[in-house]
Amino acid sequence: MSFLDALIDHINYIGAMALFVIxxxxxxxxxxxxxxxxxxNIMGTAVFLFFVAIGNVTGGVPPIIDQTNPDAVYINxxxxxxxxxxxxxxxxxxxxxxxxxxxIYETHGTIDQEEIAKMTSEDRDQ
Amino acid sequence: xxxxxPIINLLLxxxxxxxIPLFKKRSFSLTTNLGLGVLFLVWISSIVLLYHVITExxxxxxxxxxxxxxxxxxxxxTFSVLFSLFIVSLVIIIYIYSTGDATEGVAEKEYGRYYxxxxxxxxxxxxxxxxxxxFNTYVxxxxxxxxxxxxxxxxxxxxxxxxxxxxxxxxxxGSLSYLFGVALLYMITGYTNIExxxxxxxxxxxxxxxxxxxxxxxxxxxxxxxxxxxxxxxxLPDAHSTAPSSSSxxxxxxxVKVYILIMIKILFRVFGIDIIQAVHIxxxxxxxxxxxxxxxxxxxxAQTDVKRMLGYSSVAQIGYIVMGIGMxxxxxxxxxxxxxxxxxxxxxxxFLSVGAVIYHKKIRNVNxxxxxxxxxPVAMFVFSIAALGMIGVPLTTGFISxxxxxxxxxxxxxxxxxxxxxxxxxxxALYYLPIMISAFLKDNKDQQRVMRVEKIPKTMLVPLVVLGxxxxxxxxxxxxxxxxxxxxxxSLT
Numbered sequence: 001m002s003f004l005d006a007l008i009d010h011i012n013y014i015g016a017m018a019l020f021v022i023x024x025x026x027x028x029x030x031x032x033x034x035x036x037x038x039x040x041n042i043m044g045t046a047v048f049l050f051f052v053a054i055g056n057v058t059g060g061v062p063p064i065i066d067q068t069n070p071d072a073v074y075i076n077x078x079x080x081x082x083x084x085x086x087x088x089x090x091x092x093x094x095x096x097x098x099x100x101x102x103x104i105y106e107t108h109g110t111i112d113q114e115e116i117a118k119m120t121s122e123d124r125d126q
Numbered sequence: 127x128x129x130x131x132p133i134i135n136l137l138l139x140x141x142x143x144x145x146i147p148l149f150k151k152r153s154f155s156l157t158t159n160l161g162l163g164v165l166f167l168v169w170i171s172s173i174v175l176l177y178h179v180i181t182e183x184x185x186x187x188x189x190x191x192x193x194x195x196x197x198x199x200x201x202x203x204t205f206s207v208l209f210s211l212f213i214v215s216l217v218i219i220i221y222i223y224s225t226g227d228a229t230e231g232v233a234e235k236e237y238g239r240y241y242x243x244x245x246x247x248x249x250x251x252x253x254x255x256x257x258x259x260x261f262n263t264y265v266x267x268x269x270x271x272x273x274x275x276x277x278x279x280x281x282x283x284x285x286x287x288x289x290x291x292x293x294x295x296x297x298x299x300g301s302l303s304y305l306f307g308v309a310l311l312y313m314i315t316g317y318t319n320i321e322x323x324x325x326x327x328x329x330x331x332x333x334x335x336x337x338x339x340x341x342x343x344x345x346x347x348x349x350x351x352x353x354x355x356x357x358x359x360x361x362l363p364d365a366h367s368t369a370p371s372s373s374s375x376x377x378x379x380x381x382v383k384v385y386i387l388i389m390i391k392i393l394f395r396v397f398g399i400d401i402i403q404a405v406h407i408x409x410x411x412x413x414x415x416x417x418x419x420x421x422x423x424x425x426x427x428a429q430t431d432v433k434r435m436l437g438y439s440s441v442a443q444i445g446y447i448v449m450g451i452g453m454x455x456x457x458x459x460x461x462x463x464x465x466x467x468x469x470x471x472x473x474x475x476x477f478l479s480v481g482a483v484i485y486h487k488k489i490r491n492v493n494x495x496x497x498x499x500x501x502x503p504v505a506m507f508v509f510s511i512a513a514l515g516m517i518g519v520p521l522t523t524g525f526i527s528x529x530x531x532x533x534x535x536x537x538x539x540x541x542x543x544x545x546x547x548x549x550x551x552x553x554x555a556l557y558y559l560p561i562m563i564s565a566f567l568k569d570n571k572d573q574q575r576v577m578r579v580e581k582i583p584k585t586m587l588v589p590l591v592v593l594g595x596x597x598x599x600x601x602x603x604x605x606x607x608x609x610x611x612x613x614x615x616x617s618l619t
Contacts, residue, residue: 020306027299036295043302051309078196079312082261086305089268096272097294100279100287107284116288123284 012053019046031113033101037094044090048083055079128178131171132187132200132256135210136249138164143245146238154237158225161241165218168252172211179207184617186258194258194319201258201320203617208610209387209466210255213380216470217248219589220379223478224372226583240280240370247273247376251384260308260396261318263388264301271297271352274381277373278365289364296351296361303348310341311396324396331401338397339405345392346407353385354441355448356418363425363437371481374433378440379474383466386447390459394618399454411452416546418445423553432480432492435557436473439516442550443469449546450531453538456615461530463611468515468523468600475512475593479505482590486582492561499565504587506565508594513558515597518551522601530608 007014019042026039060075105111108119142164149157179185184203188194221244250270257263275297279290312318314334315326331338347358354362362382366374393402402408422442429435447469450462482505483498484490499506515524528547535543600607 020302024299027295033291040295040298040302043299047302047305047309050306051312054309054313076316079309082318085261085265089265092272093268093294093298096275097291097298100275100291100294103279103287104291107287120285120288 012049012056016046016050016053019043019049022046033104033111033113034098036113037097037101040097041090041094044086048086051079051083051086128174129185129187129202131175132202132252133189135168135171136253136256138168139245139249139252143242143249146242146245150238157238157241161245162218162221162225164245165214165221169211169214169218172207172214175202176204176207176211179204180613187256195317195322198262199258199319200256202256204610205391205614205617206255208614209383210252212467212470213248213251213255213384216380216474217244217376219592220372220375220474220478223375223481223586223589226585236280240277240373243273243277243280244373244376247277247381251380254384254388258320259318260311260320260323263391264305264308267301267304267352267385267388270381270384271301274377277377278369281368281370283368285364286368289361289368293361293365296358300348300351300358303344303351305348307341307343307345307348310337310344313337320391320395324398327397327401338401342397342402342405342407346389349385349389349392353382353389354444356414356421356441356445359418359422359441359444362441363429363434366437366440367431367433371433371477371484374436375474375477375481378436378477379470382440382444383447383470386444386451386466390451390462390618393451394459399619403454408452408454411448412540412543415445415449415452416543418442418448419546419550420553423550423557427553427557429557430492431490432495432561433477433484433490435492436476436480439476439554439557440469440473442554443473443516445550446527446531446547449543450534453534453540455534455538456612457530457534457537459615459618460608460611461527461534463614464523464530464604464608465527467607467611468527468597471523471593471597471600472512472515475508475590475597476516478586478590478593479509479512482582482586485586493564495561496564496568499562502582505582505590506562508590510562510566511594511597513562515601516558517555520601521598523597523604524601526601526604 023039023041023043023046026042027036030036030039055076055078057073057075060073063074063077066072101111104116108116110116142161146157149160179202184201186194187200187202189198189200192198247270250266250273253266254263254270257266271294275290275294278293279286308318311323311327314330314337315323317323317326327338351358366378369377393407419442422438422440422445426435426438426442429438443465447462447465450458450465452458483495483502486502486505487498489495511522515522518524518528528551532544532547535541535547
């Protein structure tokens with residue numbers, strides 16, 4: 001049972017790691033450019049989940065000071081605040097790469113990495 | 127007053143980037159002159175800071191006066207000031223060149239946007255050097271990568287879009303890996319300030335070795351992707367060769383170095399020599415550096431496009447710097463720092479002189495360089511000086527950095543590394559010498575051998591001559607710079 005307990009205790013960390021690997025796999029193996037951007041987003045989500053999970057305190061309450069309950073244990077708000085910045089960064093990267101995909105579709109007529117690579121090598125041979 | 131200068135430098139760059147759009151209706155020379163003024167102001171304040179740091183010692187700057195446990199802290203020591211001075215000086219030279227050329231392939235109405243991106247790029251690079259906070263470094267890194275990718279894709283061409291897309295994808299994988307490493311360190315220490323994290327890591331090393339080991343792995347790999355260290359170099363040649371010439375010079379000579387400086391900061395200030403030696407990071411770095419030095423040159427030999435060739439040459443030269451870091455000794459670090467300087471100068475000179483050839487003659491293929499030395503003597507002369515520096519001929523900075531690397535390798539007792547250095551030098555000669563030979567010794571079919579200064583703008587010629595002069599001057603008198611670099615290396619520990 002200790003294995004299952006450990007699994008349940010660390011489910012956030014294991015989930016984050018699994019998401020990270022799924023995202024990386026998507027980025028590296030898929031040839032569709034939009035799917036690659038999705039992979040980046042999944043990787044980002046993994047890191048954010050991990051960061052927020054670190055800040056959790058067992059039995060903690062949200063860090064809003066409550067006068068009626070002076071003994072309350074608050075969760076650590078700092079990781080959540082850092083991750084707000086991280087989310088903004090990943091959103092802007094996503095927007096930028098999506099706009100690049102639009103340009104690539106306009107100039108190449110496809111968003112498949114393999115076809116683009118084939119067109120580039122043909123261009124270079126000429 | 128002097129302690130406020132770092133934040134003033136950052137704000138000057140950010141402010142300059144923000145006011146450029148206001149001058150859209152005015153003549154363009156107003157924008158470039160104002161930008162040059164801002165660059166000179168920051169250059170002077172960097173010199174003042176360097177003097178202050180050397181005479182009075184390093185100091186901290188708390189943003190918004192928050193405590194270092196909560197807020198962002200800047201650390202101004204010899205390391206950060208010396209390299210910010212290097213970046214600003216090199217960018218001034220490239221900037222003057224870019225006012226003549228900005229531009230091959232950039233539409234005229236995009237010039238303003240190009241300079242906005244350039245100043246945000248400078249803001250991010252100085253921020254990375256000054257900051258003493260791991261998460262803040264991440265934010266600046268993302269600003270840097272998004273501006274870099276915009277500069278690459280500013281030319282509206284097919285290959286720029288694909289190169290930029292590949293750059294975004296790989297760099298994003300790199301930054302997210304870095305952020306994962308920061309999260310793992312936050313987990314055991316509870317801070318993002320580099321010094322507090324470092325204390326936590328030293329005391330927590332025996333308790334949580336798995337955490338720290340994973341963090342080192344994620345951070346070194348992440349930054350390695352962004353710094354184009356050998357197996358992760360595939361994005362570099364495309365990205366650097368498709369960008370406009372002056373920005374290729376900035377990307378290759380400065381931006382890549384900033385990521386290597388982050389790596390030095392993380393290895394030596396966050397983890398410390400004991401931990402990185404315990405997990406064998408130096409061995410890994412030395413092996414990939416050696417393979418990169420050889421393979422980068424071999425790839426470069428196969429290229430016909432001159433800018434792609436220079437891109438692959440950068441991959442090999444980054445190997446030299448990583449080798450200096452991998453020796454984890456004072457001498458090795460000093461040699462790595464010196465090579466950051468000398469490669470910055472030489473690669474900027476190479477990209478700018480090739481840019482002048484592309485501007486004047488519209489040729490990019492190595493085989494078309496026959497007799498071009500007689501039509502463009504200044505550009506090809508500077509190219510030759512820088513190329514000889516790359517090979518490691520005495521009287522140039524390249525020789526001094528190879529000498530220092532060799533001495534450091536002897537000091538560490540690694541004779542194999544000296545063999546790698548020599549072989550890599552020969553390989554460099556294999557692809558730089560043919561260009562020089564065909565430029566100066568072969569005849570062009572339809573041009574006579576008349577030597578006269580080429581007709582390109584003065585603002586492009588002067589920076590080239592200055593760079594060529596600096597390569598030789600620092601190669602002849604490296605003593606002052608070496609003692610400054612030693613102080614910078616000492617300030618890391």
